[in-house]
Amino acid sequence: MAMISEEHNKEKLGFEETELRLGLPGGGGGIVNGDFGKNTNANGKRGYLETVNLKLNLSLKETEKGENLQKEKNLISCSNNAVKPPTKTQVVGWPPVRSFRKNVMAVQKSNSEEGVGGTATFVKVSMDGAPYLRKVDLNMYKSYQDLYGALGKMFSSFTMGKCDSQGMMDFMNESKLMDLLNGSDFVPTYEDKDGDWMLVGDVPWEMFVGSCKRLRIMKGTEAIGLAPRALEKCKYRS
Amino acid sequence: MAYSFPEEVLEYVFAFLSSDKDRNAVSLVCKSWYEIERWCRRRIFIGNCYAVSPQIVIRRFPKVRAVKIKGKPHFADFNLVPEGWGAYLYPWISAMARSYPWLEEIKLKRMVVTDESLELISKSFKNFKVLVLSSCEGFTTDGLASIAANCRNLRELDLRESEVEDLSGHWLSHFPDNFTSLVSLNMSCLGSEVSFSALERLVSRCPNLKTLRLNRAVPVEKLPSLLRRAPQLVEFGTGAYSAEIQTDIFSNLVEAFSGCKHLKSLSGFWDVVPAYLPAMYNVCSRITSLNLSYATVQSPDLVELISQCPNLKCLWVLDYIEDAGLKALSSYCKDLQELRVFPSDPYGAEPNVSLTEQGLVTVSAGCPKLQSVLYFCRQMSNAALIAIARNRPNFIRFRLCIIEPQAPDYLTLEPLDTGFGAIVENCKELRRLSLSGLLTDRVFEYIGTHAKKLEMLSIAFAGDSDLGLHHVLSGCESLRKLEIRDCPFGHKALLANAAKLETMRSLWMSSCSVSYGACKLLGQKMPRLNVEVIDERGSPNSRPETCPVEKLYVYRTVAGPRVDKPDFVWTMDEDAALRLS
Numbered sequence: 139m140a141m142i143s144e145e146h147n148k149e150k151l152g153f154e155e156t157e158l159r160l161g162l163p164g165g166g167g168g169i170v171n172g173d174f175g176k177n178t179n180a181n182g183k184r185g186y187l188e189t190v191n192l193k194l195n196l197s198l199k200e201t202e203k204g205e206n207l208q209k210e211k212n213l214i215s216c217s218n219n220a221v222k223p224p225t226k227t228q229v230v231g232w233p234p235v236r237s238f239r240k241n242v243m244a245v246q247k248s249n250s251e252e253g254v255g256g257t258a259t260f261v262k263v264s265m266d267g268a269p270y271l272r273k274v275d276l277n278m279y280k281s282y283q284d285l286y287g288a289l290g291k292m293f294s295s296f297t298m299g300k301c302d303s304q305g306m307m308d309f310m311n312e313s314k315l316m317d318l319l320n321g322s323d324f325v326p327t328y329e330d331k332d333g334d335w336m337l338v339g340d341v342p343w344e345m346f347v348g349s350c351k352r353l354r355i356m357k358g359t360e361a362i363g364l365a366p367r368a369l370e371k372c373k374y375r376s
Numbered sequence: 377m378a379y380s381f382p383e384e385v386l387e388y389v390f391a392f393l394s395s396d397k398d399r400n401a402v403s404l405v406c407k408s409w410y411e412i413e414r415w416c417r418r419r420i421f422i423g424n425c426y427a428v429s430p431q432i433v434i435r436r437f438p439k440v441r442a443v444k445i446k447g448k449p450h451f452a453d454f455n456l457v458p459e460g461w462g463a464y465l466y467p468w469i470s471a472m473a474r475s476y477p478w479l480e481e482i483k484l485k486r487m488v489v490t491d492e493s494l495e496l497i498s499k500s501f502k503n504f505k506v507l508v509l510s511s512c513e514g515f516t517t518d519g520l521a522s523i524a525a526n527c528r529n530l531r532e533l534d535l536r537e538s539e540v541e542d543l544s545g546h547w548l549s550h551f552p553d554n555f556t557s558l559v560s561l562n563m564s565c566l567g568s569e570v571s572f573s574a575l576e577r578l579v580s581r582c583p584n585l586k587t588l589r590l591n592r593a594v595p596v597e598k599l600p601s602l603l604r605r606a607p608q609l610v611e612f613g614t615g616a617y618s619a620e621i622q623t624d625i626f627s628n629l630v631e632a633f634s635g636c637k638h639l640k641s642l643s644g645f646w647d648v649v650p651a652y653l654p655a656m657y658n659v660c661s662r663i664t665s666l667n668l669s670y671a672t673v674q675s676p677d678l679v680e681l682i683s684q685c686p687n688l689k690c691l692w693v694l695d696y697i698e699d700a701g702l703k704a705l706s707s708y709c710k711d712l713q714e715l716r717v718f719p720s721d722p723y724g725a726e727p728n729v730s731l732t733e734q735g736l737v738t739v740s741a742g743c744p745k746l747q748s749v750l751y752f753c754r755q756m757s758n759a760a761l762i763a764i765a766r767n768r769p770n771f772i773r774f775r776l777c778i779i780e781p782q783a784p785d786y787l788t789l790e791p792l793d794t795g796f797g798a799i800v801e802n803c804k805e806l807r808r809l810s811l812s813g814l815l816t817d818r819v820f821e822y823i824g825t826h827a828k829k830l831e832m833l834s835i836a837f838a839g840d841s842d843l844g845l846h847h848v849l850s851g852c853e854s855l856r857k858l859e860i861r862d863c864p865f866g867h868k869a870l871l872a873n874a875a876k877l878e879t880m881r882s883l884w885m886s887s888c889s890v891s892y893g894a895c896k897l898l899g900q901k902m903p904r905l906n907v908e909v910i911d912e913r914g915s916p917n918s919r920p921e922t923c924p925v926e927k928l929y930v931y932r933t934v935a936g937p938r939v940d941k942p943d944f945v946w947t948m949d950e951d952a953a954l955r956l957s
Binding site: 231233235236239246273 | 720
């Protein structure tokens with residue numbers, strides 16, 4: 139068997155006068171150089187190590203419009219080549235995940251915050267002086283303000299001071315923070331992945347949700363140890 | 377004549393033949409056997425609804441009781457088949473309504489089903505029992521209401537993964553109060569809430585109910601009520617499996633699950649709160665099938681659950697399971713036969729979980745009965761594939777999706793030809809294969825040489841030239857379905873192997889390099905094939921003949937060209953040139 143020509147490998151389609159003849163059904167069904175005898179045979183072992191001569195004889199009848207079939211340039215102009223796939227986001231139907239599944243995952247993802255893998259993120263919430271703990275799903279909230287509102291409602295029966303969303307926001311302000319910490323009001327703190335106790339509110343919300351392991355609403359006086367860091371950050375913010 | 381059995385005897389004998397292949401063989405023995413067989417064939421499978429017409433089917437098989445029909449090509453699942461392509465059920469129902477009054481079963485896949493069809497089904501077949509709509513679309517919950525209201529002997533209503541226009545949950549309430557024959561209900565794809573009390577009453581009055589797959593809208597706290605009413609359930613799908621953690625809900629669930637001594641299969645688990653998973657531990661030892669593929673739960677919780685299921689045969693799960701979880705799976709579940717790992721974040725640029733090729737290697741080593749795999753991952757190596765092939769020569773289905781197209785062996789940066797080559801060489805019973813990653817013509821050489829039992833092959837972003845396609849078409853003797861996208865295959869291999877296409881159910885090629893001229897030639901030369909060009913850019917005649925077509929779908933048929941084509945599908949045949957001008 140002859141070697142395939144380089145040209146054929148480069149996909150140059152020569153539509154010179156040629157004739158397609160088909161083989162017997164059940165057989166390879168094609169003609170190699172017009173040679174029935176050496177035709178591909180479905181059971182036969184061919185030397186796959188050798189390349190097969192695909193210099194096929196093709197016949198394209200002249201169409202009624204008599205187009206010139208040798209315009210290879212046209213291939214380029216209407217090229218639909220997929221030699222290099224576009225980036226993932228542009229490729230239709232890839233990766234091959236069924237729409238049904240994609241839709242379900244999308245809904246589940248939008249129900250939870252980005253970056254936490256779509257799971258519910260329940261964390262324990264304790265408040266100094268309260269008889270029992272509560273649990274909140276951080277994914278239910280979109281911002282610190284949301285969270286404070288919920289916490290305020292949860293623990294409203296136990297607090298005397300400003301444990302509402304406004305009260306908690308106060309500590310973002312430097313002077314108010316000092317007031318808070320020196321007073322008997324409550325300050326929200328949390329334990330992060332490294333086991334450190336931090337003041338709530340320093341980092342972007344998403345990052346907080348991803349790193350918060352538990353919440354503790356401390357009495358201001360006890361939170362004083364966290365103050366230096368918080369003060370630093372206040373300065374940067376203003 | 378004196379030597380032949382009476383017809384009744386032959387009919388009686390033929391009744392023991394359930395496989396289509398056997399019945400088809402019997403039909404070819406002689407004319408009288410053909411006649412006897414066709415009058416007593418009760419079940420028909422039509423793998424491509426356009427390969428044959430309803431009239432032809434009915435003419436040959438007048439007494440059919442059960443039909444199974446498949447419509448759109450498989451790549452329709454990934455939005456590669458444009459909307460409005462076809463696969464309409466109505467012509468089938470309208471013909472069968474007249475000729476098969478005793479039809480009992482209709483099972484469909486990827487077909488367009490309208491409410492009108494559903495209503496016609498419900499009114500035409502008095503003994504209608506089974507309706508399975510798998511990945512179908514085109515109907516609303518009103519159509520379901522017709523089925524519920526009119527099919528007095530209905531046993532199965534299974535809507536798996538269909539796209540239903542959900543007008544309301546009211547359809548379920550249409551089951552009459554004296555309707556008690558339900559055995560299987562799968563409504564997991566529906567969105568709306570059904571009347572819970574109607575559902576409870578339905579479950580209570582159907583003592584043979586074995587399968588109940590709820591939809592997401594049924595909250596976890598309502599599950600115990602249903603489970604208590606159906607302790608005979610074998611397959612159960614939950615709704616959303618989350619709630620504020622309350623001990624009474626939990627303990628009710630535990631008790632209810634414990635009452636179900638026959639449960640073998642669990643699914644559902646949308647919006648899972650891990651704390652509720654242990655409620656099922658009591659039934660886990662009997663569980664053989666677990667579909668956690670919507671459960672966004674982390675690996676440790678998954679492992680906890682799986683470790684309780686030593687009899688697990690089939691697991692569908694998200695890649696949250698990670699390599700560590702798969703290791704646990706391989707040590708706890710020695711009976712595992714099928715594993716599917718789906719991607720939780722298929723479009724993310726970076727991996728979000730620690731799931732690699734190692735997980736699959738471990739499972740292939742530890743699970744001796746594993747035969748069917750669908751695995752999405754982000755890296756693969758030839759070494760891993762070779763190890764998998766050697767570990768598990770009993771694979772029947774091997775579908776690997778490396779998420780980045782044309783990703784090479786991440787260790788050597790070589791193509792994955794030798795890896796997949798090892799798969800086809802070692803797994804001699806392989807029937808289905810999906811390829812991915814960087815692949816040259818070489819992999820197709822291996823496939824053509826070794827994959828002699830391969831029936832379905834899926835190829836994407838692979839190969840260098842027509843030689844690759846030629847290897848497959850000329851070497852894979854058992855090939856029935858070939859689907860190709862984004863490969864540099866032109867027409868040469870196709871035309872050289874044209875007769876092969878008559879031995880297959882279908883060929884799909886999209887975003888390849890098959891020219892319009894070649895499609896026309898193929899259509900002209902092969903009258904028993906429908907060679908259909910799908911092109912949304914307008915008539916292929918408006919472009920040069922050398923211009924590649926967008927999509928090509930070729931299938932054998934005895935029904936001639938389609939008569940219900942949309943305006944973006946053209947059939948290539950002798951008259952193609954005339955018709956299109």
